[in-house]
Amino acid sequence: MNSFGLTLTALCCIVVVLGGLPFSSDAQLDPSFYKNTCPKVHSIVREVIRNVSKTDPRMLASLVRLHFHDCFVLGCDASVLLNKSDTIVTEQEAFPNINSLRGLDVVNRIKTAVEKECPDIVSCADILALSAQISSILADGPNWKVPLGRRDGLTANQSLANTALPAPFHPLETLKKKFSDQGLDTTDLVALSGAHTFGRSHCSLFVDRLYNFSSTGKPDPTLNTTYLQELRKICPNGGSTNNLANFDPTTPDKFDKNYYSNLQGKKGLLQSDQELFSTSGADTISIVNKFSADKNAFFESFETAIIKMGKIGVITGNQGEIRKHCNFVNKEFAKLGLITKASVESEEGMSSSF
Template structure:
């Protein structure tokens, strides 16, 4: 696992305090110091468990980031993605975008168990997930942003909400942008948060249509670089059994958070159709070019977008609850 350079750490700290200053005006419901007295070692506990998880499985950094994204985009950041199905509730884990895809639940469980030892009944699973995503990104070379805390856990989860609200790699850019704006985000957030695909993997079925039948007549996506197309066809042949194989979203720096994602799009080597589509729109393409040349500005803007995303639909005060077990409500009466 790579350790950020001194320059990177200085820059990250600068961005951290810059965001802390700006965000203090817009995050009145949440507080960066929310657990300073009630659970002062919270960040240290989260950091250690995340570090252990990534040391054992480098894919986990991307998985924790994605888990946070999938939580916040479905009815807000309230931990609904963590709930298991019950006899009376079909939750988000079995929704099409999540089934056999979303990972990291055991890591959140481990963090929660450790937190409960030191601060029982104090820290929400939703806050743990937000912190884990930040720590995961930072540990693989990404930026460090202020995570505002005080979220409470939701009381239910809905499979259909995940099916309809989560952006899909098969959707056109217009649809994806509409889903972002419905959450209070904007086009810039679409481009910036898509940059999270600089780490992680995608299953072959999410991009195979681009390789073999993009136009319905057996032809590949004409925007794909020829060499990249050949390599992907070798990895994901057009036959049964290859759909669940994994391909890196950014083959240039698989386990490193950087701006190569944008360089890939400029070179027509974006893996997902929804990613490469950013080059088909003048507004988003200009941002892609910008971030492909300005890595530290990408880190700054990614941090700001993560802060915005982490404030979507939060529950605070007396709403929701603080789950003892992230997989189930404190009461089983659904």
């Protein structure tokens, strides 16, 4: 997960796959799937993430984002984790992901620990889903029972990653269409966008809003003028677009409902954020107001939406495989003959619309 006007280096953080994929209503997922085969999986995932977050609190947002990016393409099958190989065109080099994905090494640490406890049992796709839930909890956010039993896919799709995701400069109707195509409704859109209550974004995603919105030579009129000046200090005109800004300037590492009060105050960092509140006559406005006033309503809707999203396009039963290493399908991994380190990650930028 560069600028709003001309580049596409980062697209969305919480969208799902093309309409042709199943919405997984028939998927046999169960929160107690590993009750007998790997009963310690939750505690193992939590321990690794908790330790990492002590020195890198931003990782919590990164892992939530990574789960979203997995489900964007080919369903929630860990395709985003696959490295480039003779048979794989990696999604990690797609516009929404290149130089922005974080957490790949953390997922590999979790996988190593899980494999030691219960080898060949837990999929990388389920590790991503659990990591998102546990990261939310550690950031004081919502908690949900994660349906488990996903299998890992055998391929990736970079071109789909490049085309299937809404961009941070899309208008509301485009955002709604992208979500509805995947079985997600308007409430899901507003709730899942609330993941931007923590994390960071590269200046590249919103710098046009500060100086040259829609090629007008002026800032975005929906942007709070005081907030505009604060952002200009972080992202000077002509300066580095790799600088990072908090999605939420008040509680940047906490999963709370401030995202919605920020929108009410015209302090949505990305255009696609502010569209939810500043689009005249939009039905999303009342939802933003509801979530701003009632944290429980937001959390409940987020839980419903992320569970729904986490079931899109999943493979179960005898489909796919349980990868031995999350960055390689098992056939490729067997050819390597040894454990290969995950590709080196870039600095986290939360460079995505969702």
